[in-house]
Amino acid sequence: MARVTVEDCxxxxxxxxxxxxxxAERAHQLExxxxxxxxxxxxxxPTVIALREIAGGFDVANIAANEAAKTNAAPNQVTIIEDAE
Structure with a gap:
């Protein structure tokens, strides 16, 4: 198996x-x-598989969006928790 590089992606x-x-989103889905x-x-x-999928030309960004839509969640949504002082 050839190594996948950032340049390929x-x-x-x-x-x-x-x-x-x-x-990261795709690796999380795979895991x-x-x-x-x-x-x-x-x-x-999963991280290597996700990078290999991207380098292979698969549209994994749309997979993330479609899976998020099925669960009514936003892809790459970040929740900020503020310190209660």
Whole structure:
């Protein structure tokens, strides 16, 4: 199995920051069993599988949005908890 590089993924995603968000969301989906891997798993961790999917040209950003819509949640939603002082 050839190594996946950030440069391979950046050919498919607009910038590094978007890559991090998309790969993290997809890796979380794979780890939680929300959807199956689009590439052979080969014993790799979810983060590597997510990056391989992105480098392979799969539109994993839309998978994240579709799965979030099914659960009525926003993809990449962050909750900020303020300290009560």
């Amino acid at each position: 950046l050919e498919k995603v607009e910038n590094r920051f978007a890559l991090v968000l998309i790969a 939680m069993g929300v959807s199956d891997a689009l590439v052979p798993e080969d014993g790799d961790k």
